[in-house]
Amino acid sequence: xxxxxxxxxxxxxxxxxxxxxxxxxxxxxxxxxxxxxxxxxxxxxxxxxxxxxxxxxxxxxxxxxxxxxxxxxxxxxxxxxxxxxxxxxxxxxxxxxxxxxxxxxxxxxxxxxxxxxxxxxxxxxxxxxxxxxxxxxxxxxxxxxxxxxxxxxxxxxxxxxxxxxxxxxxxxxxxxxxxxxxxxxxxxxxxxxxxxxxxxxxxxxxxxxxxxxxxxxxxxxxxxxxxxxxxxxxxxxxxxxxxxxxxxxxxxxxxxxxxxxxxxxxxx
Amino acid sequence: xxxxxxxxxxxxxxxxxxxxxxxxxxxxxxxxxxxxxxxxxxxxxxxxxxxxxxxxxxxxxxxxxxxxxxxxxxxxxxxxxxxxxxxxxxxxxxxxxxxxxxxxxxxxxxxxxxxxxxxxxxxxxxxxxxxxxxxxxxxxxxxxxxxxxxxxxxxxxxxxxxxxxxxxxxxxxxxxxxxxxxxxxxxxxxxxxxxxxxxxxxxxxxxxxxxxxxxxxxxxxxxxxxxxxxxxxxxxxxxxxxxxxxxxxxxxxxxxxxxxxxxxxxxxxxxxxxxxxxxxxxxxxxxxxxxxxxxxxxxxxxxxxxxxxxxxxxxxxxxxxxxxxxxxxxxxxxxxxxxxxxxxxxxxxxxxxxxxxxxxxxxxxxxxxxxxxxxxxxxxxxxxxxxxxxxxxxxxxxxxxxxxxxxxxxxxxxxxxxxxxxxxxxx
Numbered sequence: 001x002x003x004x005x006x007x008x009x010x011x012x013x014x015x016x017x018x019x020x021x022x023x024x025x026x027x028x029x030x031x032x033x034x035x036x037x038x039x040x041x042x043x044x045x046x047x048x049x050x051x052x053x054x055x056x057x058x059x060x061x062x063x064x065x066x067x068x069x070x071x072x073x074x075x076x077x078x079x080x081x082x083x084x085x086x087x088x089x090x091x092x093x094x095x096x097x098x099x100x101x102x103x104x105x106x107x108x109x110x111x112x113x114x115x116x117x118x119x120x121x122x123x124x125x126x127x128x129x130x131x132x133x134x135x136x137x138x139x140x141x142x143x144x145x146x147x148x149x150x151x152x153x154x155x156x157x158x159x160x161x162x163x164x165x166x167x168x169x170x171x172x173x174x175x176x177x178x179x180x181x182x183x184x185x186x187x188x189x190x191x192x193x194x195x196x197x198x199x200x201x202x203x204x205x206x207x208x209x210x211x212x213x214x215x216x217x218x219x220x221x222x223x224x225x226x227x228x229x230x231x232x233x234x235x236x237x238x239x240x241x242x243x244x245x246x247x248x249x250x251x252x253x254x255x256x257x258x259x260x261x262x263x264x265x266x267x268x
Numbered sequence: 269x270x271x272x273x274x275x276x277x278x279x280x281x282x283x284x285x286x287x288x289x290x291x292x293x294x295x296x297x298x299x300x301x302x303x304x305x306x307x308x309x310x311x312x313x314x315x316x317x318x319x320x321x322x323x324x325x326x327x328x329x330x331x332x333x334x335x336x337x338x339x340x341x342x343x344x345x346x347x348x349x350x351x352x353x354x355x356x357x358x359x360x361x362x363x364x365x366x367x368x369x370x371x372x373x374x375x376x377x378x379x380x381x382x383x384x385x386x387x388x389x390x391x392x393x394x395x396x397x398x399x400x401x402x403x404x405x406x407x408x409x410x411x412x413x414x415x416x417x418x419x420x421x422x423x424x425x426x427x428x429x430x431x432x433x434x435x436x437x438x439x440x441x442x443x444x445x446x447x448x449x450x451x452x453x454x455x456x457x458x459x460x461x462x463x464x465x466x467x468x469x470x471x472x473x474x475x476x477x478x479x480x481x482x483x484x485x486x487x488x489x490x491x492x493x494x495x496x497x498x499x500x501x502x503x504x505x506x507x508x509x510x511x512x513x514x515x516x517x518x519x520x521x522x523x524x525x526x527x528x529x530x531x532x533x534x535x536x537x538x539x540x541x542x543x544x545x546x547x548x549x550x551x552x553x554x555x556x557x558x559x560x561x562x563x564x565x566x567x568x569x570x571x572x573x574x575x576x577x578x579x580x581x582x583x584x585x586x587x588x589x590x591x592x593x594x595x596x597x598x599x600x601x602x603x604x605x606x607x608x609x610x611x612x613x614x615x616x617x618x619x620x621x622x623x624x625x626x627x628x629x630x631x632x633x634x635x636x637x638x639x640x641x642x643x644x645x646x647x648x649x650x651x652x653x654x655x656x657x658x659x660x661x662x663x664x665x666x667x668x669x670x671x672x673x674x675x676x677x678x679x680x681x682x683x684x685x686x687x688x689x690x691x692x693x694x695x
Contacts, residue, residue, distance in 0.1 A: 069584065074508065101587030111578035113597065124586035181586050
């Protein structure tokens with residue numbers, strides 16, 4: 001019943017949303033295979049949006065279209081329109097490198113660079129010229145690590161390798177690395193699926209704290225997690241978006257039978 | 269087997285396995301025996317290859333060490349009575365060699381040799397003995413007014429006698445000189461600083477060594493950047509299609525082409541078409557660069573492929589451009605593998621003889637090269653040339669040159685391995 005109290009809390013927090021990203025009639029193909037079928041969705045500026053669904057339903061694929069990470073797959077092809085603050089991110093005028101700085105990403109498996117903790121966080125600001133000098137860069141690193149809730153654990157060993165941290169710490173380091181570039185949106189692709197319950201709880205807490213400052217989209221196959229951290233939930237199945245609405249509504253009163261079957265554990 | 273495990277059909281129901289049955293014990297013994305046998309085979313293989321290596325190194329060291337030594341004989345010479353017509357100013361000038369030669373120093377040294385060792389004395393000192401007198405005079409012009417003893421190299425016949433080799437009379441003579449303290453064996457610095465010669469006592473390795481250094485430098489400067497850039501382009505930028513498949517197959521085949529073919533290519537391309545100078549380290553280096561480039565490309569591509577995709581994703585995810593991903597993340601992580609390929613290629617290039625013969629690096633060259641376009645030879649070609657000489661004195665020198673080549677190889681690989689370990693990322 002914890003989940004229900006979490007839902008209740010989220011409901012009151014969900015104010016009138018302004019849309020940060022709006023996708024219209026998006027199709028994604030891998031070669032001849034259609035992975036995403038005609039998905040339209042609006043992502044709120046102030047809320048955490050969760051994509052749920054069984055394995056292979058296309059939720060990660062769709063997430064990766066939002067910062068054009070699918071560009072790195074030669075056979076992938078995207079149709080339709082995805083607007084970030086009204087700008088078409090697939091238009092030829094859009095600079096994909098800057099897009100990925102504005103729409104940061106945290107991956108399923110923690111993937112810190114094999115460099116020092118400091119360098120991991122400083123890398124983004126450095127390549128985008130966000131710091132005026134060394135002291136400024138130090139401040140950005142400190143602030144990002146604090147916001148990711150990692151500062152107290154690593155402040156005395158910033159020169160140690162990022163890969164020497166525990167799995168949960170590594171994932172928070174990756175979140176700090178994403179925050180350091182000062183993105184507008186953070187995409188999280190099952191950020192806690194490789195972590196133990198305590199590390200997962202810390203990540204979820206962190207998502208709560210980051211909410212409002214960044215538009216957050218999280219993919220998860222853990223329904224309790226979606227219920228705990230998100231205000232809006234989209235249910236994906238077989239490449240289609242079946243249902244999208246307030247998290248409380250999706251979990252307590254789904255309109256589609258497919259959603260209901262998934263929520264109640266019939267499949268997935 | 270049926271005693272250990274009755275079949276289901278017989279027993280109706282599968283009986284519990286009897287792990288202590290005799291058949292099980294036999295199976296166990298066979299398994300242990302095969303493990304022991306395999307371990308022994310592996311050990312034998314290691315011992316055999318180590319023995320070959322030890323044999324090679326031992327014979328090389330045993331026969332080559334003498335090549336670094338030289339017998340010198342004490343030559344008493346009365347330079348005062350020669351009264352050579354040279355002035356101290358001439359001796360300090362750049363024309364000192366010419367002044368002493370035209371003053372007849374060579375003849376006078378010949379006379380001194382006959383006076384000291386008898387009419388056959390000329391057979392006891394090396395042909396270039398007078399140049400040692402000349403160099404001594406240049407170092408200390410006051411010798412010209414004195415009666416002195418100067419150590420000059422022994423002839424190769426006396427050298428062999430001193431080693432206990434060659435005809436008996438020479439051996440006896442060498443023993444007598446040695447007893448009277450007039451014959452001594454010491455480290456032959458001239459071997460390290462000298463160049464090729466027809467007289468085995470006068471040869472030096474410096475010409476070949478410097479030629480090898482120049483050639484390797486050109487090879488490295490061409491093959492490394494071109495090889496690594498090709499690998500990066502093919503891995504990161506080139507689309508996967510029929511053309512890139514064709515290029516990949518061609519590179520793999522090039523790596524297996526016999527080296528002499530590359531010599532023909534170098535001859536046709538660099539000498540006949542581009543008219544670059546014959547016998548030059550520049551051309552040798554370019555030819556060897558063509559030869560080892562495929563090796564570097566293949567090793568680099570494998571190293572780049574082995575970088576985890578998650579690192580690529582992470583860098584792209586914070587908004588790194590493709591070039592930044594490659595130079596900040598992929599290349600540093602791939603560098604140890606790239607360097608391993610480079611070491612293998614460079615080691616192969618250093619030992620290569622055949623392609624260099626075709627571009628004229630087998631000429632008899634008595635001056636060490638000063639620039640990349642001077643005629644030169646390289647260590648393996650020098651070894652090949654000396655091993656072909658009839659004079660017995662060259663046998664030792666050949667082995668000594670092989671030792672120098674191996675030391676060069678060791679130094680080059682040591683440096684590369686040091687660099688590789690420095691760049692190795694600890695995860």
